[in-house]
Amino acid sequence: MYIKLLCVLLYVGSCLANVDDTSVLPEGFVDATQRSTHTNNWAVLVDASRFWFNYRHVANVLSIYRSVKRLGIPDSQIILMIADDMACNPRNPRPGQVYNNANQHLNVYGDDVEVDYRGYEVTVENFVRLLTGRTQNGTARSKKLLSEAGSNVLIYLTGHGGDGFLKFQDSEEITSQELADGIQQMWEKKRYNELFFMVDTCQAASLYEKFTSPNVLAVASSLVGEDSLSHHVDPSIGVYMIDRYTFYALEFLEKVQPFSKRTIGDFLQVCPKRVCISTVGVRKDLYRRDPNKVLITDFFGAIRPTRVSTDRINVTLANEDDFIVSTAASKKPSFRIIIEPQFPTKFFQLKKLRSM
């Protein structure tokens, strides 16, 4: 009896002591939750600010674009929104080029940039429609986020922000509540498996504060009340080249190869306060996995989890016969298709005859 009681006490005590300790959970389950389950990758990269003196924001977004493309996400799965054209701005002394530093080592504009939303198309409305999949009829396929329940989505935003909003163009702004609602709707519509939200603006952390949807990992270049600063000026162009956070993020990503074992946990460390000046904010509470075990290519690349098997595998369907029977049983309804001639060609033929 006493022994039984002692056991219970011990058990309760150990439970209290290790509330978060996953070691009490079955190892297989822990592994399963930490393993990536995505089937494809999407990226939504947004530069929300226009004007020549905001050159750096375009350099920011193009830096991330360059990285995700290099790591394997195809252009068809990258939605790039750029509010102004810096590469072809008449003030750019180097036409068709956008650099991330004054030494012009890295032309982030590259040779083949596919901009999906450009100039005045970059609006809050278009952005929210894109996220939630409520694009207007007739929207080109390249302008749609066609993600599903197995997609890992990377959302990157840059521009001028404030406490609780991000300015789009020079006329409107998206609030953190609108953003949180959009992402909640994405979750409800099964438009993502995991979502990595990255934002580089002033007071960036205010943008992810309202999030409630699961499986969202968010990182922001600055906390509320802080400014995100630019890295340096190119005195031959006369503008600020790039923002600090993205500059260091790009520096990190440049070293990542498609089969790299670097984790998101490493990525969250890229810009310590001593170089960033602002404090990088991270929100992990909605995310079930340990960032230190998540590969960076889960979001920035297109590496899907694959399993090599040497065993014999039965590829036939479990109830294949039933399936065939059921499809055969369902008789197709008979219908006729009448194809109207698209052009009344016979009239022309008649005319021709007459004239002849």
Add this chain to the structure above:
Amino acid sequence: MGLLSDPSLPTQNKFVVSLAKHVRKLCYAIYLLGVVWFCCLALPEFNHSTYLSENALSPGLVYPEIRIDAHRLAVQLLEELQRERQDHRSTTPHAWIAAKFRELGLETHIHNYTLRYPFGGGKEFHGKNVYGILRAPRIGSTEGVVFSAPYRAPSSVHVDLAPSVPLLMAFADFARRKNYWAKDLIFLVTEQEQLGMQAWLEAYHEGDRSDDGLSANKYLWAGNLPARAGSLQAALNIEVQDLSDIEYVDVKIEGLNGKLPNLDMFNLVQRIMAKEGLTSGYKQAHKQQLLKKRRRQSSSNYELNLQRMVTMLLSQSSGVPTGNHGLFHRYRIDALTITASKRQQSHHKSNSNSAAALLKAIEGIARSLNNLLERFHQSFFFYVIINNDRYISIGDYMPALMAMVASIFIKAYLTWSSLASAGKPTPYGSVMIYLTASLMIGYLGNVLPLQPYFLELPLSAAPLTTCTVASLTIIGIVMPFVVILPPGGLELLHIALLLIYGCSLIVIGLLNFALGFFVGLVTVPLIIALNPIEQQKTNPLSFITFLLNPLIVIYGIVLVMTFYQFPELSIQNILLRAASASMDASAFALIDSVIYGNWLYFAVCTAFLPLWIVTWSLALSKRRLIFRHIDEDMEDLDEIDGLLEEDAADQNKLKTN
């Protein structure tokens, strides 16, 4: 007046009545408040340090790329120009300038204009401006920036500015090699001082509007331009006295009718000049003199600030631009002039700069202006510069003028309420006619000198204008002796004067604060002191009023200026010289108003002269002698009512007389 004359309202408000007794004290107090407020503005607590509001400018983010060879080119071009100038003593070497522009690869055009001088039987003057356009390489020609330099012939009476044109060309040569221009750059060389600039601007903006080829301006035929460069966003007028030894750069901002360029533009120039190590600033010439003086006598910072404020307002008040930049303001183009001054004493070798630094500064300014996305709009258009890095905004200086005007309106109300309570007759009609007559006199001053009959007289502009205005003034002086208003008319005229005067002061103050403020400063005390009821035969007010006649004021100002400029002359000489100079001044004001659109002459004739005539009539307060008894009877009644002690006192005085 509906509210004031509403019989249901108790006009006998005790408060108003008791205030009405102290009308003058109250008004003087408010006036003083305005003056004290103005003086306070010079204190550092009342003004602000300047800052750049326009992000797009991003000044000083670029390294200057212009090299010393640009300076060498300027020196070489100057030598060539000096050779040309030997053959063109009083004309402009247009061919040389145009040839050089073409050589530099600019789209070069020559603009012809004609001035039909209306006075003395009419004469025609012809002039030519040369301009070259550097088209922006990768954008349509929708916007442009002007870089201009005035050309002065060697025979000119003004300071020699020959190096300006070579410097402009050296910069154009540099700019042509760059591919980052987002706006067309216009390099403009004007002649005949402001006339050339005015003609060019008029041709640029209105040249293609008139179908028959005649310009909108009757006297200046600007013609049309063969090529344009879209809407002009900003302009920089460059005046250089020397290429090798520049002591300081004077930044001139006052434009036509006291308009100013956006404060951002001034700050931009200041910041870039400082970056290139050039001593520059607003009224820098004046400052340099002070610096030299200051070694001997030191004056406090506050005094200096106040002095600078007043100097700026004084130069704004005439409405005459201080440089060619001033005419751009008319077309809502922000512009200023930078004048690089030659070092006077060559032995003093500290702080010396060659034009290379100036070229770098011009490049920096050009690149910042190139970054502009829209016209200057962020910062102030109305400001007073105290120091190169401190300014007063319109919100801070306007209360000074408003306090002055408020005292006038308060006086008008209190006088009206006491008048209503006195139950005097109100001859609206005759007062109206009197006012109209004085306004008519002012209107004639505006119109008469430009009538064909007058223009055909073999008189030059100065005597013609002065004679016209003087004769109109004499009519005004005589008017109160000839036309005497019925009883109660003077009191009503007094109120009308207060209202019109207050309104015109507000309007003038809004259009040109400096002018409004100085007129208010001088005349408001007189208007407050004015009281037609109390007038006696020998009063100092009429004398003061006489002194404040616009013509006499002009003469006074010119006299003081002559005295300061030529202190060596004898008194008689100064008086004579001032007389002829003030005649010239009035003629110039008229010419300015018809050619450039300066409205100082118009304001003096339309507002100040009629107001003066009315004030003069009130100061004399001529009453009809026949009606004096009736007047007294009325005032007896007042005494019985015991409503207005002031009137009683007046009446007692009359009795003793």
